[in-house]
Amino acid sequence: MIEAAMIWNEPNNKSHWDPALDPDWAIYADHVIRAGAAIRAINPAVTRVLGGMSPIDPSWLQRMERHGALDAVDVVAVHGFPLDWNLWPIHAWPDKIAEIEAVTDKPVWVTEVGVGSFGAEEVQVFGLTRTAELLIGRVPRLFWYSLYDLPMAWGAETRHREAEGSSYYRHFYMGLIREDGTPKPALDDYARVAGEMGLMQWFHYQDPRLDEAVAWMKRLGTRKLRTGLSWADSFRPDAIGWFDRQMEALADFDVTVTFCFTPEHLGVAPHHTSCAREPQAFADFCAWMIDRYAPALPAIRESIDVVA
Template sequence: MIEAAMIWNEPNNKSHWDPELDPDWSIFGDLVKRAGAAIHAANPDVLRVLGGMSPIDASWVNRMRGHGAIDAVDVVAVHGFPLDWNLWSIHAWPDKIAEIEAVCPDKPIWVTEVGVGSFGAEEVQEFGVQKTAELLVGRVPRIFWYSLYDLPQEWGATTRHREAEGSSYYRHFYMGLIREDGTPKPSLDHYAKVAGEMGLMQWFHYHDPRLDDAVAWMKRLGTRHLRTGLSWADSFRPDALDWFDRQMEALQDFDVTVTFCFTPEHLGPGAHHTSPPYDTQGFADFCQQMIERYAPAKSRVEAHPALSATPDRAELAAAQAAVL
């Protein structure tokens, strides 16, 4: 069910990777190389995706190539929100894709987050769904609309400066096709028309109460491709594997791109999920363990069916102890 593994999320955005602690992204480049090798070792059929860049920046791609990170992945991903946060027109999507294709002709380009919020008006989001589909369906191999649900106000958005960002911060809470109270927005009907070609990106928070409803909605809509995440930081919670197992079992009927990200606070100098880790191999080990657990190589499972449930909790605990 895991089609691809994404290595981090928006690593050139300071809300997800701290540039003061890694100003040239050399630590991140090493993290990508190690994680890419680990994922490939666990299952060479799982596509490795370079965490979706935001902003879309060809010079950053060249920097990552210089660090050897492009050679460690199979796909390069971009994120774009032209009607909410980006200073370019939604009509520029084909040009933005072409900019990255020009510096990365050896890799397919995926749009792993694209969205338009209803913060200003729900009619704007309706237009955004329709125009995005018109511009991107058939242009790139994978598209993931962000998101199915509005973010609940009380949860807070994963961004560095929060309310200090003004309206930019509050837009985070209106990106869904379904309101916080569970009622659909008009844009959901427009998405349903392209659900087979345009997947969904939905973060599921730890023990997210929306998981089962989300699965039901996606099946009803005809969504085939889903992008979500497994948090390295969450893996240190006492019952982490119980939640991971429940999440991945619920999503087994979709082609999943799973995103691995978020540094545990005690494993990075920034004491924050955006911090580069002290040891990038610890993150790579987490990636490998998750692939071995949820997308084991077919040859291994056929030879040893019990491997479909490895690593067990003792193995994960031992691996975590090794990086403490």
């Protein structure tokens, strides 16, 4: 079920990793090195993915290489939203991939790409179609963000929220399905490429949309899904019951699972974007999740034991 594990989400974005606490990303690299080793020890067949960078930044990736983090992953990932937040045109996608390929020999996955309907739903139709033309066949994995609009009552994970103006409100219009459950015009366009373009959908703790989302994805023909298992959520009441239900519901998809979000009581600062006081605790969480939801097959486990 789990084909890949991503180590954090957008670690070079202030909304997901606090650079004031880790200005050189050396602590993040330590998280990656420990988590990558922990995942490999449990199941070496799981592809390890460096947290998808946003913005796409070759110099940041080279910094990760200098810290030794790339030795602990198999794939690097990028996120891009050229019609909503990025200051480059949508037709530059191949150039953006090439910029990263020029500084690493790791495969490059696009683990979040999207176009919102904030301005007009027709813009999303164009954006999805053009993204498919540019990236299907260009990268090994491609995930559209997202299936559902973010409910307005939930709030988006950004730095300044409403003070960001339209940049903030765009977060609520990235889905192919509106908050009320009705499809947008771009959903039909996605259905035509669903076998080649996966979906990225966060499921919040006890998310009421889970079963409906699974039904939609099967109807659309989606095969690959990227989602998350939150380290912070693992301390909520009945967290394992929720994780079990989520992963069981997603059993028919090839899942790239993202491990991220620091529990407040384990961070250097009491916030989910903080680096952990003990990075090994994050690695232990990753190992626990892989052991529970993607344990090695008996033949692989036997080989691991022999090598050990």
